[in-house]
Amino acid sequence: MRDLPIxxxxxxxxxxxxxxxxxRALPNEAIVYLGDTARVPYGTRSSAxxxxxARGCARLLxxxxxxxxxxxxxxxxxxxxxxxxxxxxxxxxxxVVPGAEAxxxxxxxxxxxxxxxxxxxxxxxxxxxxxxxxxxxxxxxxTRHEVHAATAPLLVPLVEExxxxxxxxxxxxxxxxxxxxxxxVRVLVLGCTHYPLLRETIALVSxxxxxxxxxxxxxxxxxxxxxxELLAARDLLASGKSARLELLVTDVxxxxxxxxxxxxxxxxxxxxxVDIPVTL
Amino acid sequence: MRDLPIxxxxxxxxxxxxxxxxxRALPNEAIVYLGDTARVPYGTRSSAxxxxxARGCARLLxxxxxxxxxxxxxxxxxxxxxxxxxxxxxxxxxxVVPGAEAxxxxxxxxxxxxxxxxxxxxxxxxxxxxxxxxxxxxxxxxTRHEVHAATAPLLVPLVEExxxxxxxxxxxxxxxxxxxxxxxVRVLVLGCTHYPLLRETIALVSxxxxxxxxxxxxxxxxxxxxxxELLAARDLLASGKSARLELLVTDVxxxxxxxxxxxxxxxxxxxxxVDIPVTL
Numbered sequence: 001m002r003d004l005p006i007x008x009x010x011x012x013x014x015x016x017x018x019x020x021x022x023x024r025a026l027p028n029e030a031i032v033y034l035g036d037t038a039r040v041p042y043g044t045r046s047s048a049x050x051x052x053x054a055r056g057c058a059r060l061l062x063x064x065x066x067x068x069x070x071x072x073x074x075x076x077x078x079x080x081x082x083x084x085x086x087x088x089x090x091x092x093x094x095x096v097v098p099g100a101e102a103x104x105x106x107x108x109x110x111x112x113x114x115x116x117x118x119x120x121x122x123x124x125x126x127x128x129x130x131x132x133x134x135x136x137x138x139x140x141x142x143t144r145h146e147v148h149a150a151t152a153p154l155l156v157p158l159v160e161e162x163x164x165x166x167x168x169x170x171x172x173x174x175x176x177x178x179x180x181x182x183x184x185v186r187v188l189v190l191g192c193t194h195y196p197l198l199r200e201t202i203a204l205v206s207x208x209x210x211x212x213x214x215x216x217x218x219x220x221x222x223x224x225x226x227x228x229e230l231l232a233a234r235d236l237l238a239s240g241k242s243a244r245l246e247l248l249v250t251d252v253x254x255x256x257x258x259x260x261x262x263x264x265x266x267x268x269x270x271x272x273x274v275d276i277p278v279t280l
Numbered sequence: 281m282r283d284l285p286i287x288x289x290x291x292x293x294x295x296x297x298x299x300x301x302x303x304r305a306l307p308n309e310a311i312v313y314l315g316d317t318a319r320v321p322y323g324t325r326s327s328a329x330x331x332x333x334a335r336g337c338a339r340l341l342x343x344x345x346x347x348x349x350x351x352x353x354x355x356x357x358x359x360x361x362x363x364x365x366x367x368x369x370x371x372x373x374x375x376v377v378p379g380a381e382a383x384x385x386x387x388x389x390x391x392x393x394x395x396x397x398x399x400x401x402x403x404x405x406x407x408x409x410x411x412x413x414x415x416x417x418x419x420x421x422x423t424r425h426e427v428h429a430a431t432a433p434l435l436v437p438l439v440e441e442x443x444x445x446x447x448x449x450x451x452x453x454x455x456x457x458x459x460x461x462x463x464x465v466r467v468l469v470l471g472c473t474h475y476p477l478l479r480e481t482i483a484l485v486s487x488x489x490x491x492x493x494x495x496x497x498x499x500x501x502x503x504x505x506x507x508x509e510l511l512a513a514r515d516l517l518a519s520g521k522s523a524r525l526e527l528l529v530t531d532v533x534x535x536x537x538x539x540x541x542x543x544x545x546x547x548x549x550x551x552x553x554v555d556i557p558v559t560l
Contacts (some may be wrong), residue, residue, distance in 0.1 A: 038319075038329050046532035154438065168448060
Protein backbone atom coordinates (compact mmCIF):
# COMPACT_ATOMS: atom_id res chain seq x y z
CA MET A 1 0.00 0.00 0.00
CA ARG A 2 2.66 2.52 1.03
CA ASP A 3 4.38 2.27 -2.33
CA LEU A 4 1.31 3.16 -4.31
CA PRO A 5 1.34 6.71 -5.70
CA ILE A 6 -0.45 9.65 -4.15
CA UNK A 7 -3.43 10.65 -6.32
CA UNK A 8 -3.97 14.36 -6.94
CA UNK A 9 -6.65 15.97 -9.05
CA UNK A 10 -7.87 19.39 -10.08
CA UNK A 11 -10.30 20.79 -12.63
CA UNK A 12 -7.32 21.69 -14.80
CA UNK A 13 -3.62 22.36 -14.41
CA UNK A 14 -3.72 24.81 -11.46
CA UNK A 15 -3.43 21.91 -9.01
CA UNK A 16 0.13 21.39 -10.22
CA UNK A 17 1.08 24.32 -7.94
CA UNK A 18 0.12 21.93 -5.11
CA UNK A 19 2.06 19.05 -6.70
CA UNK A 20 5.11 21.31 -6.82
CA UNK A 21 4.95 21.75 -3.03
CA UNK A 22 4.23 18.06 -2.42
CA UNK A 23 7.35 17.14 -4.40
CA ARG A 24 9.37 19.55 -2.28
CA ALA A 25 8.00 18.23 1.02
CA LEU A 26 7.90 14.55 0.01
CA PRO A 27 10.62 13.98 -2.61
CA ASN A 28 10.40 10.17 -2.46
CA GLU A 29 6.73 9.88 -3.31
CA ALA A 30 5.24 8.82 -6.64
CA ILE A 31 2.34 11.01 -7.77
CA VAL A 32 -0.39 10.51 -10.34
CA TYR A 33 -2.07 13.80 -11.26
CA LEU A 34 -5.37 14.15 -13.11
CA GLY A 35 -6.39 17.48 -14.67
CA ASP A 36 -9.98 17.52 -15.96
CA THR A 37 -9.05 19.79 -18.86
CA ALA A 38 -12.11 18.82 -20.93
CA ARG A 39 -14.41 20.36 -18.31
CA VAL A 40 -12.29 23.08 -16.69
CA PRO A 41 -13.20 25.46 -15.04
CA TYR A 42 -15.26 24.10 -12.14
CA GLY A 43 -15.43 27.40 -10.23
CA THR A 44 -18.34 28.79 -12.24
CA ARG A 45 -20.49 25.65 -12.00
CA SER A 46 -23.19 24.58 -9.55
CA SER A 47 -22.26 22.42 -6.55
CA ALA A 48 -24.26 19.51 -7.98
CA UNK A 49 -22.23 19.55 -11.20
CA UNK A 50 -18.92 19.94 -9.33
CA UNK A 51 -19.81 16.90 -7.16
CA UNK A 52 -20.57 14.83 -10.26
CA UNK A 53 -17.31 15.80 -11.94
CA ALA A 54 -15.29 15.28 -8.73
CA ARG A 55 -16.72 11.77 -8.31
CA GLY A 56 -15.63 10.84 -11.84
CA CYS A 57 -12.09 12.12 -11.26
CA ALA A 58 -11.71 10.44 -7.88
CA ARG A 59 -12.97 7.08 -9.16
CA LEU A 60 -10.57 7.10 -12.09
CA LEU A 61 -7.61 7.63 -9.73
CA UNK A 62 -8.87 5.03 -7.21
CA UNK A 63 -9.16 2.46 -9.98
CA UNK A 64 -5.53 3.04 -10.95
CA UNK A 65 -4.47 2.38 -7.34
CA UNK A 66 -3.52 5.22 -4.98
CA UNK A 67 -2.78 5.30 -1.24
CA UNK A 68 -4.22 8.78 -0.59
CA UNK A 69 -6.16 11.40 -2.52
CA UNK A 70 -5.32 15.11 -2.53
CA UNK A 71 -8.06 17.35 -3.90
CA UNK A 72 -5.83 20.12 -5.27
CA UNK A 73 -8.77 22.31 -6.21
CA UNK A 74 -10.38 24.84 -3.90
CA UNK A 75 -13.77 24.53 -5.55
CA UNK A 76 -13.94 20.74 -5.13
CA UNK A 77 -12.45 21.00 -1.62
CA UNK A 78 -15.13 23.56 -0.74
CA UNK A 79 -18.19 21.74 -2.08
CA UNK A 80 -17.45 18.02 -2.55
CA UNK A 81 -14.93 16.90 0.08
CA UNK A 82 -17.48 15.34 2.44
CA UNK A 83 -19.06 13.36 -0.39
CA UNK A 84 -15.67 12.03 -1.51
CA UNK A 85 -14.63 11.12 2.05
CA UNK A 86 -17.87 9.23 2.62
CA UNK A 87 -17.52 7.27 -0.63
CA UNK A 88 -13.81 6.48 -0.81
CA UNK A 89 -11.65 4.02 1.15
CA UNK A 90 -8.42 6.08 1.05
CA UNK A 91 -7.59 9.17 3.12
CA UNK A 92 -8.80 12.34 1.34
CA UNK A 93 -7.16 15.71 1.89
CA UNK A 94 -8.42 19.05 0.55
CA UNK A 95 -6.74 22.45 0.33
CA VAL A 96 -9.25 24.58 2.26
CA VAL A 97 -8.53 23.45 5.84
CA PRO A 98 -4.71 23.62 5.45
CA GLY A 99 -5.12 27.06 3.87
CA ALA A 100 -7.35 28.23 6.74
CA GLU A 101 -4.82 26.93 9.28
CA ALA A 102 -1.99 28.79 7.60
CA UNK A 103 -4.13 31.94 7.52
CA UNK A 104 -4.97 31.81 11.22
CA UNK A 105 -1.30 31.21 12.12
CA UNK A 106 -0.30 34.19 9.99
CA UNK A 107 -3.05 36.38 11.49
CA UNK A 108 -2.00 35.58 15.08
CA UNK A 109 1.62 36.34 14.33
CA UNK A 110 0.77 39.58 12.50
CA UNK A 111 -1.45 40.73 15.37
CA UNK A 112 1.45 40.33 17.80
CA UNK A 113 3.60 42.42 15.48
CA UNK A 114 1.00 45.16 14.86
CA UNK A 115 -0.62 45.23 18.27
CA UNK A 116 -4.17 45.22 16.86
CA UNK A 117 -6.69 42.75 15.47
CA UNK A 118 -6.64 41.89 11.76
CA UNK A 119 -9.17 40.22 9.47
CA UNK A 120 -8.58 37.36 7.06
CA UNK A 121 -9.51 37.78 3.40
CA UNK A 122 -10.09 35.08 0.83
CA UNK A 123 -10.10 35.39 -2.96
CA UNK A 124 -11.72 32.50 -4.81
CA UNK A 125 -14.08 31.31 -7.52
CA UNK A 126 -17.83 31.86 -7.33
CA UNK A 127 -18.39 28.26 -6.19
CA UNK A 128 -15.70 28.36 -3.51
CA UNK A 129 -16.82 31.68 -2.06
CA UNK A 130 -20.52 30.79 -2.37
CA UNK A 131 -19.97 27.60 -0.35
CA UNK A 132 -18.77 29.51 2.73
CA UNK A 133 -16.11 26.83 3.25
CA UNK A 134 -13.29 29.23 4.20
CA UNK A 135 -15.23 31.19 6.87
CA UNK A 136 -16.38 27.84 8.32
CA UNK A 137 -12.84 26.42 8.35
CA UNK A 138 -11.45 29.56 10.00
CA UNK A 139 -14.29 29.64 12.57
CA UNK A 140 -13.47 26.05 13.56
CA UNK A 141 -9.92 27.19 14.42
CA UNK A 142 -10.43 30.69 15.80
CA THR A 143 -13.50 32.68 16.69
CA ARG A 144 -11.62 35.97 16.92
CA HIS A 145 -10.88 36.46 13.21
CA GLU A 146 -13.42 37.93 10.86
CA VAL A 147 -13.30 36.48 7.35
CA HIS A 148 -14.11 38.57 4.28
CA ALA A 149 -14.44 36.57 1.09
CA ALA A 150 -14.54 37.87 -2.48
CA THR A 151 -15.00 36.22 -5.83
CA ALA A 152 -12.29 37.07 -8.37
CA PRO A 153 -13.55 35.50 -11.61
CA LEU A 154 -11.07 37.19 -13.93
CA LEU A 155 -7.92 35.90 -12.22
CA VAL A 156 -8.14 32.35 -13.59
CA PRO A 157 -8.46 33.52 -17.21
CA LEU A 158 -5.59 36.00 -16.66
CA VAL A 159 -3.32 33.19 -15.46
CA GLU A 160 -4.44 30.90 -18.28
CA GLU A 161 -3.64 33.71 -20.74
CA UNK A 162 -0.22 34.20 -19.12
CA UNK A 163 -1.04 37.82 -18.19
CA UNK A 164 0.36 37.73 -14.66
CA UNK A 165 2.17 41.06 -14.53
CA UNK A 166 1.44 44.49 -16.04
CA UNK A 167 -1.48 46.86 -16.23
CA UNK A 168 -4.45 44.55 -16.86
CA UNK A 169 -3.77 42.08 -14.01
CA UNK A 170 -2.82 44.99 -11.73
CA UNK A 171 -6.15 46.76 -12.32
CA UNK A 172 -8.15 43.54 -12.00
CA UNK A 173 -6.41 42.55 -8.74
CA UNK A 174 -6.90 46.07 -7.37
CA UNK A 175 -10.62 45.90 -8.03
CA UNK A 176 -10.91 42.63 -6.09
CA UNK A 177 -8.47 43.39 -3.27
CA UNK A 178 -9.26 47.04 -2.45
CA UNK A 179 -12.63 46.31 -0.75
CA UNK A 180 -10.96 43.61 1.37
CA UNK A 181 -8.12 45.87 2.51
CA UNK A 182 -10.63 48.54 3.49
CA UNK A 183 -12.30 45.89 5.70
CA UNK A 184 -9.09 45.45 7.75
CA VAL A 185 -7.93 42.36 5.85
CA ARG A 186 -4.20 41.94 6.44
CA VAL A 187 -3.93 38.20 5.73
CA LEU A 188 -5.05 37.27 2.23
CA VAL A 189 -5.64 33.63 1.28
CA LEU A 190 -5.17 32.66 -2.38
CA GLY A 191 -8.27 30.48 -2.48
CA CYS A 192 -7.69 28.99 -5.94
CA THR A 193 -4.74 26.95 -7.18
CA HIS A 194 -4.31 29.28 -10.15
CA TYR A 195 -3.63 32.36 -8.07
CA PRO A 196 -0.06 31.55 -6.93
CA LEU A 197 1.07 32.52 -10.43
CA LEU A 198 -0.32 36.01 -9.75
CA ARG A 199 1.21 36.10 -6.27
CA GLU A 200 3.72 38.84 -7.10
CA THR A 201 1.08 41.17 -8.52
CA ILE A 202 -1.34 40.42 -5.66
CA ALA A 203 1.36 41.13 -3.07
CA LEU A 204 2.40 44.34 -4.83
CA VAL A 205 -1.13 45.70 -5.21
CA SER A 206 -2.04 44.78 -1.62
CA UNK A 207 1.04 46.49 -0.21
CA UNK A 208 0.19 49.65 -2.17
CA UNK A 209 -3.34 49.66 -0.75
CA UNK A 210 -2.38 49.25 2.91
CA UNK A 211 -0.04 50.98 5.36
CA UNK A 212 0.20 47.73 7.37
CA UNK A 213 2.00 44.76 5.86
CA UNK A 214 -0.24 42.23 4.09
CA UNK A 215 0.58 38.51 4.35
CA UNK A 216 -0.37 36.50 1.28
CA UNK A 217 -1.14 32.85 2.11
CA UNK A 218 -0.92 30.09 -0.50
CA UNK A 219 -2.55 26.85 0.62
CA UNK A 220 -0.26 24.67 -1.52
CA UNK A 221 2.59 24.67 0.98
CA UNK A 222 0.26 24.11 3.94
CA UNK A 223 -1.44 21.26 2.09
CA UNK A 224 1.88 19.55 1.36
CA UNK A 225 2.80 19.77 5.07
CA UNK A 226 -0.59 18.36 6.11
CA UNK A 227 -0.15 15.52 3.62
CA UNK A 228 3.29 14.64 5.01
CA GLU A 229 1.83 14.50 8.53
CA LEU A 230 -1.12 12.40 7.40
CA LEU A 231 1.07 9.85 5.57
CA ALA A 232 3.46 9.60 8.53
CA ALA A 233 0.60 9.15 11.02
CA ARG A 234 -0.92 6.35 8.96
CA ASP A 235 2.41 4.70 8.22
CA LEU A 236 1.94 5.36 4.51
CA LEU A 237 5.25 7.06 3.63
CA ALA A 238 6.95 5.43 0.62
CA SER A 239 9.55 2.81 1.56
CA GLY A 240 11.74 3.47 -1.50
CA LYS A 241 12.52 6.42 -3.72
CA SER A 242 10.29 6.57 -6.76
CA ALA A 243 9.38 10.23 -7.30
CA ARG A 244 7.61 9.27 -10.51
CA LEU A 245 5.13 11.91 -11.69
CA GLU A 246 2.43 10.83 -14.09
CA LEU A 247 0.16 13.46 -15.67
CA LEU A 248 -3.32 12.56 -16.92
CA VAL A 249 -5.70 14.94 -18.70
CA THR A 250 -9.23 14.53 -20.09
CA ASP A 251 -8.83 16.71 -23.19
CA VAL A 252 -6.34 16.12 -26.00
CA UNK A 253 -2.95 16.99 -24.39
CA UNK A 254 -1.86 19.37 -27.18
CA UNK A 255 0.15 22.17 -25.59
CA UNK A 256 -0.72 21.23 -22.01
CA UNK A 257 2.90 20.14 -21.44
CA UNK A 258 4.10 23.76 -21.65
CA UNK A 259 1.34 25.04 -19.38
CA UNK A 260 2.00 22.19 -16.93
CA UNK A 261 5.65 23.20 -16.68
CA UNK A 262 4.61 26.75 -15.74
CA UNK A 263 2.45 25.58 -12.84
CA UNK A 264 4.78 22.78 -11.79
CA UNK A 265 8.06 24.69 -12.03
CA UNK A 266 9.77 21.78 -13.82
CA UNK A 267 9.34 19.74 -17.02
CA UNK A 268 7.41 16.49 -16.62
CA UNK A 269 6.62 13.60 -18.97
CA UNK A 270 4.01 14.46 -21.60
CA UNK A 271 0.42 14.26 -20.28
CA UNK A 272 -1.65 11.22 -21.29
CA UNK A 273 -5.33 11.53 -22.23
CA VAL A 274 -7.90 9.48 -20.28
CA ASP A 275 -11.66 9.06 -20.58
CA ILE A 276 -14.12 9.48 -17.70
CA PRO A 277 -17.56 7.97 -18.27
CA VAL A 278 -20.18 10.36 -16.88
CA THR A 279 -23.74 11.35 -17.44
CA LEU A 280 -23.78 15.07 -17.72
CA MET B 281 -42.70 20.05 -39.95
CA ARG B 282 -42.84 23.82 -40.55
CA ASP B 283 -44.44 24.40 -37.16
CA LEU B 284 -41.68 22.67 -35.25
CA PRO B 285 -39.34 25.05 -33.43
CA ILE B 286 -35.92 26.11 -34.68
CA UNK B 287 -33.19 24.50 -32.55
CA UNK B 288 -30.29 26.71 -31.51
CA UNK B 289 -27.34 25.74 -29.34
CA UNK B 290 -24.14 27.22 -27.95
CA UNK B 291 -21.56 26.23 -25.37
CA UNK B 292 -23.21 28.66 -22.97
CA UNK B 293 -25.41 31.73 -23.09
CA UNK B 294 -23.49 33.77 -25.70
CA UNK B 295 -25.58 32.20 -28.48
CA UNK B 296 -28.57 34.14 -27.17
CA UNK B 297 -27.13 37.16 -29.00
CA UNK B 298 -27.94 35.16 -32.16
CA UNK B 299 -31.41 34.24 -30.85
CA UNK B 300 -32.08 37.93 -30.30
CA UNK B 301 -31.46 38.63 -33.99
CA UNK B 302 -33.44 35.57 -35.10
CA UNK B 303 -36.43 36.81 -33.10
CA ARG B 304 -36.12 40.20 -34.79
CA ALA B 305 -35.88 38.71 -38.29
CA LEU B 306 -38.40 35.90 -37.77
CA PRO B 307 -40.88 37.03 -35.11
CA ASN B 308 -43.35 34.18 -35.76
CA GLU B 309 -40.95 31.32 -35.13
CA ALA B 310 -40.77 29.12 -32.04
CA ILE B 311 -37.22 28.55 -30.79
CA VAL B 312 -35.70 26.00 -28.44
CA TYR B 313 -32.26 27.06 -27.20
CA LEU B 314 -29.72 24.81 -25.50
CA GLY B 315 -26.76 26.30 -23.59
CA ASP B 316 -24.21 23.69 -22.49
CA THR B 317 -23.47 25.59 -19.29
CA ALA B 318 -22.02 22.55 -17.49
CA ARG B 319 -19.15 22.40 -20.02
CA VAL B 320 -18.74 26.01 -21.17
CA PRO B 321 -16.36 27.28 -22.55
CA TYR B 322 -15.66 25.26 -25.70
CA GLY B 323 -13.17 27.72 -27.18
CA THR B 324 -10.20 26.46 -25.16
CA ARG B 325 -10.80 22.77 -25.92
CA SER B 326 -9.47 20.45 -28.61
CA SER B 327 -11.48 19.92 -31.81
CA ALA B 328 -12.09 16.29 -30.85
CA UNK B 329 -13.70 17.31 -27.56
CA UNK B 330 -15.72 20.10 -29.20
CA UNK B 331 -17.06 17.59 -31.77
CA UNK B 332 -18.09 15.19 -28.98
CA UNK B 333 -19.88 17.92 -27.04
CA ALA B 334 -21.54 19.34 -30.18
CA ARG B 335 -22.91 15.89 -31.12
CA GLY B 336 -24.48 15.55 -27.67
CA CYS B 337 -26.14 18.98 -27.91
CA ALA B 338 -27.41 18.44 -31.46
CA ARG B 339 -28.88 15.02 -30.68
CA LEU B 340 -30.75 16.32 -27.65
CA LEU B 341 -32.40 19.03 -29.78
CA UNK B 342 -33.15 16.64 -32.65
CA UNK B 343 -34.87 14.23 -30.24
CA UNK B 344 -37.13 17.05 -29.03
CA UNK B 345 -38.19 17.76 -32.62
CA UNK B 346 -36.81 20.73 -34.57
CA UNK B 347 -37.10 21.77 -38.22
CA UNK B 348 -33.64 23.35 -38.51
CA UNK B 349 -30.51 23.63 -36.36
CA UNK B 350 -28.56 26.86 -35.85
CA UNK B 351 -25.11 26.40 -34.35
CA UNK B 352 -24.89 29.76 -32.53
CA UNK B 353 -21.30 29.17 -31.48
CA UNK B 354 -18.28 30.16 -33.53
CA UNK B 355 -16.11 27.39 -32.09
CA UNK B 356 -18.57 24.63 -33.00
CA UNK B 357 -19.30 26.27 -36.38
CA UNK B 358 -15.55 26.37 -37.05
CA UNK B 359 -14.65 22.80 -36.11
CA UNK B 360 -17.77 20.60 -36.07
CA UNK B 361 -20.24 21.86 -38.69
CA UNK B 362 -19.35 19.28 -41.37
CA UNK B 363 -19.72 16.42 -38.89
CA UNK B 364 -23.14 17.67 -37.77
CA UNK B 365 -24.34 18.19 -41.37
CA UNK B 366 -23.26 14.68 -42.32
CA UNK B 367 -25.02 13.11 -39.34
CA UNK B 368 -28.27 15.07 -39.08
CA UNK B 369 -31.42 15.05 -41.22
CA UNK B 370 -32.35 18.72 -40.68
CA UNK B 371 -30.72 21.77 -42.30
CA UNK B 372 -27.77 22.97 -40.21
CA UNK B 373 -26.60 26.58 -40.24
CA UNK B 374 -23.46 27.94 -38.56
CA UNK B 375 -22.35 31.50 -37.83
CA VAL B 376 -18.95 31.52 -39.60
CA VAL B 377 -20.09 31.67 -43.24
CA PRO B 378 -22.76 34.38 -42.63
CA GLY B 379 -20.14 36.35 -40.67
CA ALA B 380 -17.60 36.01 -43.48
CA GLU B 381 -20.20 37.14 -46.03
CA ALA B 382 -21.04 40.22 -43.98
CA UNK B 383 -17.33 40.98 -43.60
CA UNK B 384 -16.64 40.77 -47.34
CA UNK B 385 -19.66 42.98 -48.12
CA UNK B 386 -18.44 45.54 -45.58
CA UNK B 387 -14.87 45.39 -46.95
CA UNK B 388 -16.00 45.99 -50.53
CA UNK B 389 -18.15 48.94 -49.52
CA UNK B 390 -15.39 50.44 -47.35
CA UNK B 391 -12.85 50.09 -50.16
CA UNK B 392 -15.11 52.11 -52.44
CA UNK B 393 -15.35 54.80 -49.79
CA UNK B 394 -11.60 54.89 -48.96
CA UNK B 395 -10.21 54.23 -52.43
CA UNK B 396 -7.71 51.62 -51.20
CA UNK B 397 -7.67 47.94 -50.25
CA UNK B 398 -8.46 46.89 -46.70
CA UNK B 399 -7.89 43.68 -44.76
CA UNK B 400 -10.43 41.74 -42.71
CA UNK B 401 -9.64 40.94 -39.08
CA UNK B 402 -11.20 38.28 -36.89
CA UNK B 403 -11.17 38.02 -33.10
CA UNK B 404 -12.07 34.61 -31.72
CA UNK B 405 -11.34 31.79 -29.30
CA UNK B 406 -8.23 29.62 -29.61
CA UNK B 407 -10.24 26.80 -31.23
CA UNK B 408 -11.98 29.06 -33.73
CA UNK B 409 -8.81 30.85 -34.80
CA UNK B 410 -6.76 27.63 -34.78
CA UNK B 411 -9.25 26.00 -37.17
CA UNK B 412 -8.65 28.57 -39.91
CA UNK B 413 -12.38 28.54 -40.64
CA UNK B 414 -12.73 32.31 -41.13
CA UNK B 415 -9.86 32.73 -43.62
CA UNK B 416 -11.26 29.72 -45.55
CA UNK B 417 -14.79 31.14 -45.56
CA UNK B 418 -13.56 34.57 -46.74
CA UNK B 419 -11.32 33.00 -49.41
CA UNK B 420 -14.34 31.11 -50.79
CA UNK B 421 -16.08 34.48 -51.34
CA UNK B 422 -13.23 36.80 -52.28
CA THR B 423 -9.59 36.21 -53.08
CA ARG B 424 -8.69 39.88 -52.80
CA HIS B 425 -9.06 40.27 -49.04
CA GLU B 426 -6.32 39.27 -46.66
CA VAL B 427 -7.59 37.89 -43.34
CA HIS B 428 -5.71 38.44 -40.08
CA ALA B 429 -7.02 36.39 -37.19
CA ALA B 430 -6.22 36.80 -33.50
CA THR B 431 -7.21 34.89 -30.40
CA ALA B 432 -8.71 37.04 -27.66
CA PRO B 433 -9.03 34.64 -24.70
CA LEU B 434 -9.80 37.26 -22.07
CA LEU B 435 -12.87 38.71 -23.76
CA VAL B 436 -15.23 35.85 -22.86
CA PRO B 437 -14.36 36.02 -19.13
CA LEU B 438 -14.71 39.83 -19.23
CA VAL B 439 -18.22 39.53 -20.65
CA GLU B 440 -19.13 36.76 -18.19
CA GLU B 441 -17.90 39.02 -15.37
CA UNK B 442 -19.95 41.92 -16.75
CA UNK B 443 -16.83 44.08 -17.24
CA UNK B 444 -17.72 45.43 -20.69
CA UNK B 445 -16.74 49.07 -20.30
CA UNK B 446 -13.95 50.82 -18.42
CA UNK B 447 -10.20 50.50 -18.09
CA UNK B 448 -9.67 46.72 -17.89
CA UNK B 449 -11.70 45.77 -21.00
CA UNK B 450 -10.27 48.79 -22.85
CA UNK B 451 -6.68 47.69 -22.21
CA UNK B 452 -7.43 44.05 -23.03
CA UNK B 453 -9.20 44.95 -26.28
CA UNK B 454 -6.38 47.30 -27.23
CA UNK B 455 -3.83 44.54 -26.79
CA UNK B 456 -5.76 42.25 -29.13
CA UNK B 457 -6.87 44.82 -31.71
CA UNK B 458 -3.74 47.00 -32.11
CA UNK B 459 -1.72 44.37 -34.04
CA UNK B 460 -4.68 43.85 -36.40
CA UNK B 461 -5.13 47.56 -37.12
CA UNK B 462 -1.41 47.86 -37.88
CA UNK B 463 -1.92 45.10 -40.49
CA UNK B 464 -4.45 47.27 -42.40
CA VAL B 465 -7.48 45.61 -40.85
CA ARG B 466 -10.46 47.95 -41.30
CA VAL B 467 -13.26 45.36 -41.05
CA LEU B 468 -13.27 43.50 -37.76
CA VAL B 469 -15.39 40.37 -37.29
CA LEU B 470 -16.60 39.53 -33.77
CA GLY B 471 -15.86 35.81 -34.10
CA CYS B 472 -17.47 34.72 -30.84
CA THR B 473 -21.07 35.13 -29.71
CA HIS B 474 -19.94 36.72 -26.44
CA TYR B 475 -18.20 39.64 -28.09
CA PRO B 476 -21.27 41.68 -29.15
CA LEU B 477 -21.63 42.70 -25.49
CA LEU B 478 -18.18 44.34 -25.82
CA ARG B 479 -19.04 45.90 -29.16
CA GLU B 480 -19.03 49.47 -27.89
CA THR B 481 -15.57 49.14 -26.31
CA ILE B 482 -14.19 47.30 -29.35
CA ALA B 483 -15.54 49.98 -31.70
CA LEU B 484 -14.18 52.79 -29.50
CA VAL B 485 -10.70 51.29 -29.13
CA SER B 486 -10.49 50.44 -32.85
CA UNK B 487 -11.47 53.96 -33.88
CA UNK B 488 -8.79 55.39 -31.60
CA UNK B 489 -6.14 53.16 -33.18
CA UNK B 490 -6.93 53.97 -36.80
CA UNK B 491 -7.32 57.10 -38.90
CA UNK B 492 -9.61 55.22 -41.28
CA UNK B 493 -13.04 54.15 -40.06
CA UNK B 494 -13.25 50.56 -38.73
CA UNK B 495 -16.38 48.53 -39.42
CA UNK B 496 -17.24 46.04 -36.67
CA UNK B 497 -19.15 43.01 -37.98
CA UNK B 498 -21.33 40.86 -35.75
CA UNK B 499 -22.33 37.57 -37.36
CA UNK B 500 -25.59 37.31 -35.38
CA UNK B 501 -27.53 39.60 -37.72
CA UNK B 502 -26.08 37.96 -40.83
CA UNK B 503 -26.91 34.52 -39.45
CA UNK B 504 -30.52 35.49 -38.77
CA UNK B 505 -30.84 36.75 -42.37
CA UNK B 506 -29.32 33.54 -43.74
CA UNK B 507 -31.72 31.49 -41.63
CA UNK B 508 -34.73 33.43 -42.94
CA GLU B 509 -33.60 32.75 -46.53
CA LEU B 510 -32.98 29.08 -45.81
CA LEU B 511 -36.41 28.54 -44.21
CA ALA B 512 -38.16 30.39 -47.06
CA ALA B 513 -36.27 28.41 -49.72
CA ARG B 514 -37.21 25.09 -48.11
CA ASP B 515 -40.80 26.12 -47.41
CA LEU B 516 -40.19 25.80 -43.67
CA LEU B 517 -41.46 29.17 -42.42
CA ALA B 518 -43.96 28.82 -39.56
CA SER B 519 -47.60 28.86 -40.68
CA GLY B 520 -48.88 30.44 -37.45
CA LYS B 521 -47.52 32.82 -34.84
CA SER B 522 -45.95 30.99 -31.93
CA ALA B 523 -42.81 32.92 -31.01
CA ARG B 524 -42.35 30.60 -28.01
CA LEU B 525 -38.79 30.64 -26.65
CA GLU B 526 -37.71 27.68 -24.55
CA LEU B 527 -34.33 27.81 -22.77
CA LEU B 528 -32.49 24.60 -21.81
CA VAL B 529 -29.21 24.46 -19.87
CA THR B 530 -27.02 21.55 -18.72
CA ASP B 531 -25.95 23.00 -15.36
CA VAL B 532 -28.32 23.94 -12.53
CA UNK B 533 -30.11 27.09 -13.84
CA UNK B 534 -29.39 29.20 -10.70
CA UNK B 535 -28.82 32.78 -11.84
CA UNK B 536 -28.68 31.96 -15.56
CA UNK B 537 -32.01 33.72 -16.07
CA UNK B 538 -30.42 37.12 -15.35
CA UNK B 539 -27.41 36.42 -17.58
CA UNK B 540 -29.72 35.15 -20.32
CA UNK B 541 -31.66 38.41 -20.25
CA UNK B 542 -28.42 40.35 -20.79
CA UNK B 543 -27.51 38.39 -23.93
CA UNK B 544 -31.09 38.13 -25.19
CA UNK B 545 -32.15 41.72 -24.53
CA UNK B 546 -35.48 40.58 -23.05
CA UNK B 547 -36.76 38.43 -20.17
CA UNK B 548 -37.56 34.84 -21.08
CA UNK B 549 -39.09 31.94 -19.15
CA UNK B 550 -36.72 30.43 -16.57
CA UNK B 551 -34.21 27.97 -18.08
CA UNK B 552 -34.85 24.25 -17.57
CA UNK B 553 -32.00 21.83 -16.79
CA VAL B 554 -31.48 18.83 -19.11
CA ASP B 555 -29.04 15.90 -19.05
CA ILE B 556 -26.83 14.88 -21.98
CA PRO B 557 -25.40 11.36 -21.80
CA VAL B 558 -21.80 11.45 -23.02
CA THR B 559 -18.56 9.67 -22.53
CA LEU B 560 -15.98 12.28 -21.73
